[in-house]
Amino acid sequence: MPKQDPTDRTSGYLKKNLETMPHQKRVEYLNQKLRGIVQYAYKNSVAFRNKLDSVSLKPKDIQTVQDLEKIPITKKADLIELQKKNPPFGGFEGVPITEIRRIFISPGPIYEPGENDYNDLGWAQGMYAAGFRAGDIAINTFSYHMVPFALQMVDNSLHMIGCITIPTGVGNTEQQVNILKNLKVNAFCGTPSFLLSIAEKAEEMGLDLRKDLCLRVGFVAAEMLPESLRSKLEEKFGMTIRQSYGTADVRCLGYECIRKNGMHIPDDKIVEIVDPETGKPLGPGRMGEVVATTFNKVYPLIRFGTGDLSILTETPCPCGRTSPRLIKIMGRVDQATKVKGLFIHPGQVDEVVLKHPQIEKCQVVVTRRAEKDEMTFRIELKEEAPQPEKLKEEIEKSIRDVTKIRGEARFVPKGTIREGAKKIEDQRTWE
Numbered sequence: 542m543p544k545q546d547p548t549d550r551t552s553g554y555l556k557k558n559l560e561t562m563p564h565q566k567r568v569e570y571l572n573q574k575l576r577g578i579v580q581y582a583y584k585n586s587v588a589f590r591n592k593l594d595s596v597s598l599k600p601k602d603i604q605t606v607q608d609l610e611k612i613p614i615t616k617k618a619d620l621i622e623l624q625k626k627n628p629p630f631g632g633f634e635g636v637p638i639t640e641i642r643r644i645f646i647s648p649g650p651i652y653e654p655g656e657n658d659y660n661d662l663g664w665a666q667g668m669y670a671a672g673f674r675a676g677d678i679a680i681n682t683f684s685y686h687m688v689p690f691a692l693q694m695v696d697n698s699l700h701m702i703g704c705i706t707i708p709t710g711v712g713n714t715e716q717q718v719n720i721l722k723n724l725k726v727n728a729f730c731g732t733p734s735f736l737l738s739i740a741e742k743a744e745e746m747g748l749d750l751r752k753d754l755c756l757r758v759g760f761v762a763a764e765m766l767p768e769s770l771r772s773k774l775e776e777k778f779g780m781t782i783r784q785s786y787g788t789a790d791v792r793c794l795g796y797e798c799i800r801k802n803g804m805h806i807p808d809d810k811i812v813e814i815v816d817p818e819t820g821k822p823l824g825p826g827r828m829g830e831v832v833a834t835t836f837n838k839v840y841p842l843i844r845f846g847t848g849d850l851s852i853l854t855e856t857p858c859p860c861g862r863t864s865p866r867l868i869k870i871m872g873r874v875d876q877a878t879k880v881k882g883l884f885i886h887p888g889q890v891d892e893v894v895l896k897h898p899q900i901e902k903c904q905v906v907v908t909r910r911a912e913k914d915e916m917t918f919r920i921e922l923k924e925e926a927p928q929p930e931k932l933k934e935e936i937e938k939s940i941r942d943v944t945k946i947r948g949e950a951r952f953v954p955k956g957t958i959r960e961g962a963k964k965i966e967d968q969r970t971w972e
């Protein structure tokens with residue numbers, strides 16, 4: 542292990558040679574890993590072999606990441622269906638069942654195999670990038686029951702860095718506060734909302750969060766992390782909080798570094814952003830579905846559709862890591878609407894609204910005129926704007942910035958948008 546200043550939580554890498562690979566080297570590295578897992582999975586995973594056979598492909602047809610688009614995407618619903626027919630893992634496993642140590646159960650139900658020697662890098666890279674260091678005492682408040690996250694992934698990842706884990710799981714907030722205090726815990730793993738509960742409980746118990754507790758770093762996942770909540774928690778505890786993203790099936794797919802600049806894709810995954818309708822990869826800057834390929838031989842999921850929407854960026858990150866990043870998770874595919882060839886999502890509507898405090902209510906209406914899509918933001922203002930034309934222009938600029946589509950901002954009288962109205966109403970008809 543490289544010598545590291547134990548007090549420096551803001552620089553360094555868990556796996557420097559991987560994390561700082563130059564672009565061309567990364568491309569070659571991923572292509573080589575991809576060829577390896579495709580060959581392995583074709584030989585050892587019934588479900589993957591069936592999938593390739595169904596489109597008359599052989600492993601030799603998949604040489605580079607660009608070839609991936611030939612392979613049909615496996616959706617969560619497909620996984621559930623195939624697991625029902627062929628329990629527990631639907632033939633997706635790449636080793637004999639006797640070599641599996643645990644069977645985890647996620648909502649669906651979906652079963653996930655747990656291997657003996659967990660070596661998936663992503664979450665550990667995320668913790669390291671968030672400032673976790675060897676010797677840290679970390680409380681793991683994710684649920685240890687049924688689902689694989691706390692036990693299989695977080696626990697093992699903390700161990701990979703050299704942290705000491707306290708496996709508390711969820712709940713028992715008062716006891717958790719006492720553990721934080723008595724054991725001088727300096728690292729937190731859990732959901733942002735649970736960290737907030739801990740803060741509130743500790744304050745109720747009369748503790749000074751900065752003086753009586755020692756939390757320095759936090760690794761959060763499994764929930765959206767609004768910036769307002771992050772800064773509130775960071776301020777309260779005097780700690781740094783970074784988030785990661787992934788799924789129970791394919792594990793970590795993105796982690797924030799100290800620069801808080803989107804989520805770096807771990808080096809042992811391939812993440813594509815694709816058009817959810819066609820499965821075709823989209824370039825950086827376009828919103829689409831997150832589709833993941835892992836190199837995990839125990840459970841080699843290749844082109845797994847997460848159902849989550851995100852945008853990819855390849856602009857360099859000042860932290861020195863060279864992997865592309867997911868800008869953020871925008872929401873679920875099934876809530877998105879395609880307009881002028883691009884997907885827009887309720888989360889983006891909220892983002893536009895947030896930029897303009899004058900807006901009381903907003904609804905997007907998508908219509909079609911002369912064979913063209915039109916997008917209108919119907920807006921109720923809190924009070925009449927002194928310069929409506931100027932505000933209209935500003936909002937239309939925000940719409941363009943956020944959605945990458947031209948849309949009209951139209952002010953409507955209060956009460957026009959009914960309670961419980963859909964945030965995006967698609968009024969297009971197709972004959």
Ligand SMILES: [Zn+2]
Pocket residue numbers: 798799800802805858859860861862
């Ligand atoms: Zn970075």
